[in-house]
Amino acid sequence: MTILHISQPVDGGVARVVVDLVRGQREAGHRVLVACPRGGRLAGEAASVGALVQDWPARRSPGPATASEAWRLRRLVRAAAPDMVHLHSAKAGLAGRLAIRGAVPTVFQPHAWSFAAVDGPLAAATLRWERLATRWAHRLLCVSVQERADGVAAGLHADWAVVPNGVDVRHYAPAERRAARIALGLDLDAPLAVCVGRLCRQKGQDVLLAAWPEVLRRVPKARLALVGGGPDEARLAATVRESAEPSRVRLVGDVPDPRPWLAAADLVVLPSRWEGMALAPLEAMAAARPVLLTDVPGARECLPPAERERAVVPPEDATALATRMAEALSDPIECERRGSRLREHAVARHDVRSVVEQVDALYRDLLGAGPAAGRRRARVPQRI
Template sequence: MKQRYKVLQLQPDYNIKQHDFADLAEQIFKALPADRFDTTMAFLRGKPVSGQPVSRAERSVYFEFSDKALKGMRLKASWQLFQFCRRERFDVVICNRFKPVNMLLQLNRWLRIPLCIGISHGFGEYDRFYRRRQAKRLIDRAWQFVGVSPAVKQYLLDCRCGFTDANTHGITNAIDIEQAEALQLSRADARAQLGLDADARLVGALGRLVPVKGHTYLIEAFAALKDKYPQTQLAIIGAGREQARLQQQIERAGLAGRVHLLGFKENALQYVRAFDLWTMPSLAEGLGLALLEGMSGHLPVIASDVPAMRPLIEGAGGLAVKPADVASLTAALDTYLALDDQALRAKGEQAYDYLTREHDIEVFRQQYLQLIESGLSAATKESK
């Protein structure tokens, strides 16, 4: 039997979900034929407890480094990772997010792994001068890079520190639409499980309750329309440090019973059909998978006009709003809430059609398979 290529994916934290419809790392492994690739997933921090899911990789490794061990020079952690990779002799290492990329950039000077792929999920990773200087010094022919949207790819190129048109690619995140839809509850069941009014027109949002997600502006915009649309309610799925402050804002605006902070929900996508329209008022995003999740529920979308989300909003026929701009967000909500149910559903179908055309999971998988195969082919030619 022909020897299989050994592929390692490095993740900063254990984060495997029960369903992998939007898990980039798991979807990459699904792209790799088992007869040609031997797969390992490794996590720098964390590990599952009994009953929690594990990666679909043939093997999972949990380094369980402490936060302290991953700060500064990271000498002990880097030495352990070096020993592991040297022993296993991987052909490909895929690094998700900055910290794994940073560690492998340094270690591959000695490891000489033929193909390393660094995936950037957002902006700002190389804003610091010393990071750009290090990247410029260490990026070599073994490295390829991926931005999870065209905007993130452009961010990398604009850093001018070793990212080039030849080694930097834009592979837009996708979701497994068939799997996502199979998870979704009916409108009635979703509302019943969330404890929401069966007859209200419902504005929805999903995201951590942190400032960058912009929920405070969404609540303020909704408050401006509360009397014009008395049958409308707002519900936000997510938890975070801003919860108490947002709850106070709701009460001050007289929105108790009209705006609901639903907290963290396992497999939150199952509730998407509870809503009539989907909002994402973030101040910044690398791509915004929650926007694609809303589209999978056949919902019209309102989202912030940030570079990573602009083409998604436009393609879906949604409404783009200025980040942190209450007037812009209020106007967009007003536009959609003024539509009758049939017109609003038609906008949702437009968003769903865009999702199926432009964010097909099979295309995503094939792009990663092609990147890996072409990178290994180039490495083989160079070694001869």
């Protein structure tokens, strides 16, 4: 089949999900196109695994340009003539559903609900749009049961599917901690917490920095590394400079490969405010590292039952976060044991090859017997 993925954003976890799907779908013999803006990693990485990349200029947030973005997307879809369109995240979900309006079998994958990311009138307007636009998606694909439950609770009436996120467990195989620390120029013995994620409000690094002084009080030799770039980088750097122990925190910036930092870590922390199911904890578990997460959609589901109490804290609770971090960093041997068990869980439950197979089955269901079957040959609308 011919599959068209449409994505904005072009970095972070969403881009990695798209690239993993493209890789698996190309290996299965499908013709795969990716429409996305220039810049970021998605275009280059998708092309490197066999996708035909189409330039789709689009801003990350909705605005006055959204209508023209949808119009360009409509033309692109008509030219590509795909059997299946897969929309990734809120912006592509907005422009794509406006452009296609159900004329081609369409899967919308929110990667966390847009109305969870905003407040007040904007949240209400976003929710109204999502309720309206469900008519133009043949499946709403969620990455966690909680993400689907939140959509149902918000009044979204849709044909649902749930496929948990996965990572390439071979790519994130465990590596030796000492060698990683030598290569990165890190203290060989200091307890190290690592946060891998885009530096933005969603990922909650500000809460992590608020918790850090209490961690240092309990574990004075501890170190913290924030791995990633993003819009909050300057603000977080200022917070670090103004702290009592700025030398104990390192802002690494964006890196092409987080594996050395995962290998160096004793504990991987992600204090998100909202998620669908974050990839960073799955990568850490595949690398045999213990994780500490906030209780957002996907967090408990990605963990084995034995880890769900000590590895999850309430969102925006710096005190609880500090307590659990200090407990973990005080016992590196137990961190090693936990990491080994989590590696086994990641291999069994979150291998990306299983994700590709489940998404392929979803597509085939739509094209063969689902509600899209009767609409496959409908024309993409001429006007937005």
